[in-house]
Amino acid sequence: MVFYRFLSNLVYVIEILIFVRIIFSFLRIDPYNQIGKIIYDLTEPILAPARELIYRLGINTGMFDFSPIVAILILRTILFLVRGIIF
Incomplete structure (x- = not known):
């Protein structure tokens, strides 16, 4: 419970x-x-x-950097998986 709250706050920051x-x-x-x-x-x-x-998947994003979106999605997925394991 405390670990999840800490991880959730860390992801938020x-x-x-x-x-x-x-x-x-x-x-x-x-x-x-x-x-x-x-x-x-x-x-x-x-x-x-x-x-x-993104580079290894061969996705050409042109001049846009989609790494912040991908990073946030990965962080949210990890948080969701930890929540599923703990609760």
Whole structure:
């Protein structure tokens, strides 16, 4: 129960950070400033495997980066599976 609540909160924080990174990319905020670097460092370990998965599947997304959507879907799936196992 406590583990699921912790995992749920962690996923929530990661999703917020991913959304902030998306907003930063739309606003073209320099990723090398202090806040941008922290957001990048915290989200890249989540987004890099999602980006690699899209590449390995051979999906051509053009100029759009769908790795945040894929990462959030994977995180939600993991949370759903853990919930099914625990409860």
